[in-house]
Amino acid sequence: MSSEEYILYKRIADQIRIEILEGHLQPGDRLPSIRELTRQWNCTPGTVQKAYQELSHQGLVISRAGKGTHVASNIDPALMQSQGPLRRATLVHRAEEFLLEVLTAGYELPEIQQSLDLAMDRWRALAQVPSTPSGQTLHFYGSHDMAVTWLANHVHEIAGNTVIQLNFTGSLGGLMALADGRADLAGCHLWDPETDTYNIPYIRKFFPGKHMLAVRLAERRIGLILPPGNPKDIRSLADLTRPGVRFVNRQAGSGTRVWLDAMLTQQNIHADRIDGYENEKPTHSEVARAIAEGAADVGLGLESAALAFKLESHFLVVESYDLVTFAERAQREPLHSLLGWLTGEKAREGMGSLKGYSFEHTGEKIEV
Known part of the structure; x- marks a missing residue:
């Protein structure tokens, strides 16, 4: 499947999934035929079939030969509420990302465990103190990367009371989330064979006529x-x-x-x-x-x-890994502080312990 077909089938599946989970489509409702969606999205029947297959594997729709595709009548309540196993899996995934970062930086498992125990004791003590108003959350979608994880773990030192919510969806998934309004910031490293360049051709394809900003995070x-x-x-x-x-x-x-x-x-x-x-x-x-x-x-x-x-x-x-956002949004806090910090020497010093990276061009900006 080409990258264009992947983008389309994901968008089709995401749109139908949102309509089901938000209640706009009810159990038993008939979905458009493959022929109808093929015309609507200007794609191949196989692309629509792939979207329906994904939704079927997730238990959201049922397809029967000659009867079309309908919203499933017995959707798992845990899926509707985005709770339970999905929440636990996300937490374990975040923990493993932290472990990978500190192992890469040269720490050993016993000292990591000791530090985690100390940190947990501190947070248990803080939990007894009345909480202060929460800060801002930046929603990141995009390619898995240790430098991004490092930023998420240190963003409070850079942009005050800010949290980065990480969603590792792949580079194309990150750009899709930015286009759909789910992401504040996307991370990608997409090589274009026609121009032998990274990211910019894809940004132009996803955001025609939009004023975008790509900021170099690292070379990997x-x-x-x-x-x-x-x-x-x-x-x-x-x-x-x-x-x-x-x-x-x-x-x-x-x-x-x-x-x-x-x-x-x-x-x-x-x-x-x-x-x-x-x-x-x-x-x-x-x-x-x-x-x-x-x-x-x-x-x-x-x-x-x-x-x-x-x-x-x-x-x-x-390869070149860039952070992508709308140029206008980059002027607003806390993105403005975060992206501005990347241009300074502290960024190279802070992330310099990560092996397998070069930060020579970190912070360089390209307006698209």
Whole structure:
């Protein structure tokens, strides 16, 4: 599936999902036919089918041959309320992101545990004190990145009483959330093969006629993540097709996946020859974990993730990671303070402990 088809099917599924969860569509309501949505969205029938399949897997719709697609009559109440397992999974995910950051910075597990225990004791004490008015929340959607996690953990030092809510949805998902009004800030690293540049062509495609701002966060080293010693001698994308090589992939829509698919096309490597191409993970840390646990032999991801799990990384490319927002919104607090901080030396000093990154161009701005 091309990036354009991915964008469309996600938008179709998101729009229907919101209408169902907000009660605009009721159980039993018939949804538009594939032919109708194909005309409405100017896309292929396969794109609409993919959207309906996703909603069906989530238990939101039911499709029957000859009877069309209807809103499910027994939607899980926990899904309607966005509570329960989803909330717990989000918390565990945030905890793992913090662990990956401090492990990458060189800390050991015992001292991390000791520091967490101390921090928990302090927060328990603070919980007995009357709370002060809450600050502002910045909603971030986009590609998984350790520098972004670092910003979220230190934003109170940069922009006062501010919290960054992280939603790692992939680069395309971040731009979609910004366009739909869910995000204040999107993070992306999308390579465009036609111009051999990052991000700007995609921003123009998503926001035609809009005044946008892209701010460089970092350059990141991406490579093949491998077990120590590289026992299967994997050194190129072509090696992914060898018998006995198990691959673990990033999810469709992530910048890493966009780059991989473009490279496979350029090198005439067929994805169906790669064992594990459909085995998708939402973050670089989960790719690295799969290899560390022996569930896969190779993945594509951040050098910093490989180092955190004591794995090897065979370098392939340096990519540009940008923070994207509306130019007018960037002038308002707390975004103005956060993006302004990135232009200073304190940004390079603060994030400099992250391995596998370059912050030489951090804070540079491009208006689109």
